[in-house]
Amino acid sequence: MSTTQTVTEQTVTEVTNTEALEHPFIQELIRQVRSEDSYGFYRNWTNELMLKPFILSRQDKRKISVDGDVEPNTKGRIQLFYRAIAALIEKETGLLSQVVIDLSHEGFGWSLVFSGRLLLVARTLRDAQRFGFDSFEKLAAEGEKLTKSGVELAKRYPEVGNL
Amino acid sequence: MSTTQTVTEQTVTEVTNTEALEHPFIQELIRQVRSEDSYGFYRNWTNELMLKPFILSRQDKRKISVDGDVEPNTKGRIQLFYRAIAALIEKETGLLSQVVIDLSHEGFGWSLVFSGRLLLVARTLRDAQRFGFDSFEKLAAEGEKLTKSGVELAKRYPEVGNL
Numbered sequence: 001m002s003t004t005q006t007v008t009e010q011t012v013t014e015v016t017n018t019e020a021l022e023h024p025f026i027q028e029l030i031r032q033v034r035s036e037d038s039y040g041f042y043r044n045w046t047n048e049l050m051l052k053p054f055i056l057s058r059q060d061k062r063k064i065s066v067d068g069d070v071e072p073n074t075k076g077r078i079q080l081f082y083r084a085i086a087a088l089i090e091k092e093t094g095l096l097s098q099v100v101i102d103l104s105h106e107g108f109g110w111s112l113v114f115s116g117r118l119l120l121v122a123r124t125l126r127d128a129q130r131f132g133f134d135s136f137e138k139l140a141a142e143g144e145k146l147t148k149s150g151v152e153l154a155k156r157y158p159e160v161g162n163l
Numbered sequence: 164m165s166t167t168q169t170v171t172e173q174t175v176t177e178v179t180n181t182e183a184l185e186h187p188f189i190q191e192l193i194r195q196v197r198s199e200d201s202y203g204f205y206r207n208w209t210n211e212l213m214l215k216p217f218i219l220s221r222q223d224k225r226k227i228s229v230d231g232d233v234e235p236n237t238k239g240r241i242q243l244f245y246r247a248i249a250a251l252i253e254k255e256t257g258l259l260s261q262v263v264i265d266l267s268h269e270g271f272g273w274s275l276v277f278s279g280r281l282l283l284v285a286r287t288l289r290d291a292q293r294f295g296f297d298s299f300e301k302l303a304a305e306g307e308k309l310t311k312s313g314v315e316l317a318k319r320y321p322e323v324g325n326l
Contacts, residue, residue, distance in 0.1 A: 100273050102263045110263050112275065117282040117316060118323065153280060160281065160323055 017048055020136035025143035026051070029084040036080070053077060054139055056132030066127045070103050078103075078111060078131050081143065082121065086113045088147045089120055093154040095161050103128055113150060116163035120150035183299035184210055188306035192217075192247040199243070216240060217302055219295030229290045233266050241266075241274060241294050244306065245284065249276045251310045252283055256317040258324050266291055276313060279326035283313035 020026060030047045037043070042050045054077055056064075070078075078101050086097045097115040107128045113121035123146075125131075133139035154161050183189060193210045200206070205213045217240055219227075233241075241264050249260045260278040270291045276284035286309075288294075296302040317324050 098273070100263060100265045100275065101267075102265045104264075110261070112263065112277075114275075114282055114285070117285065117320075119277055119280040119282060122277070122280065157280075157320070157323055160320055 017136050020140055021047055021051075023136075023140035023144070025084060025088065025140045025147065026136060028088050029054075029080065029139075029143065032080045032084045032087065048136075051136070051139075054081070054132055055135060056130065057134065061130040061132065064130050066107050066129050068106060068129075070107055070128045070131075074129060074131050075101065075103060078125070078128060081131075082111050082113055085121060085143060085147050085150060088143075089113070089115075089150045089154060092147075092151045093161075095120075095154050101125075115154065115161045118153060118157055118161040118163075120153055120161075121146050180211055180299050183303055184214075186299075186303035186307070188247060188251065188303045188310065189214070189299060191251050192243060192302075192306065195243045195247045195250065211299075214299070214302075217244070217295055218298060219293065220297065224293040224295065227293050229270050229292050231269060231292075233270055233291045233294075237292060237294050238264065238266060241288070241291060244294075245274050245276055248284060248306060248310050248313060251306075252276070252278075252313045252317060255310075255314045256324075258283075258317050264288075278317065278324045281316060281320055281324040281326075283316055283324075284309050 021030075026047075029051065033050055034042065053073070079099060082099045082101065086099050090096055095115040097113050097120060100112045100114070101109065102112075103109040103125065107126065107130075109125045109128065111121065111123050111125055112119060133142060184193075189210075192214065196213055197205065216236070242262060245262045245264065249262050253259055258278040260276050260283060263275045263277070264272065265275075266272040266288065270289065270293075272288045272291065274284065274286050274288055275282060296305060
């Protein structure tokens with residue numbers, strides 16, 4: 001009984017992940033990670049396995065200390081997340097943008113995406129040591145939301161975005 | 164002869180510094196440094212001595228290695244320089260702004276001052292280990308220039324600055 005249940009649950013999760021992995025934001029994130037992978041470290045990894053570190057349950061997060069600096073790998077993932085947003089905004093609007101992650105104060109800081117003099121995304125970061133999402137769906141939804149609002153701003157203030 | 168000449172030169176320098184120290188930008192920079200000085204470390208220092216580390220000759224700069232990370236004190240001075248600009252823009256326009264210094268790649272990075280979704284100052288940093296100015300006049304001139312262009316932007320796009 002117990003074994004059957006586990007198998008079923010696992011199957012359900014897999015189906016959901018497969019769908020979520022097709023989401024345009026996740027697809028862009030995959031492109032970003034693979035384009036940085038110049039040594040072919042992830043060459044034989046599935047997309048899901050490669051993006052796994054972006055997914056953290058509440059329990060996973062609790063295990064990560066928020067004292068001290070943010071780990072380089074975590075900072076790298078934050079960079080990649082915002083770079084995927086920047087790339088999608090560019091595809092939609094043609095605006096080339098810069099990503100700036102400022103993590104000066106032990107997990108506190110800013111993540112910014114800007115083009116010309118326009119800030120397309122401006123978010124404060126807190127406890128960045130625990131950067132991660134409950135599920136691939138949440139990751140996709142958050143990325144999509146930030147992309148959308150960036151695109152709207154770019155369309156509303158094209159002059160500032162092109163300065 | 165030689166002694167007299169040295170004395171004269173020194174006097175000239177002092178006069179110039181005194182004038183430059185009265186410049187509104189330098190005055191704001193002094194306020195920023197003193198407001199951060201919660202332990203009273205600089206209490207008995209003259210303004211000129213306190214700001215001295217902002218002044219680097221070409222020779223001074225050459226002595227500083229650009230390999231490796233930027234020293235915390237240097238990063239602090241970069242912060243203070245842009246905070247003085249932010250404070251002066253606020254006085255002129257009423258816009259509260261944030262200063263973000265991103266020095267991720269060994270002396271390379273961005274310094275940003277923004278308000279709402281408007282970037283009032285956006286500069287790339289290079290060899291930030293050598294951050295400094297030839298003279299107090301140059302320091303004042305550079306600060307004033309960046310403040311002015313920030314104020315102009317704020318007045319041109321008030322809607323974006325207030326988002």
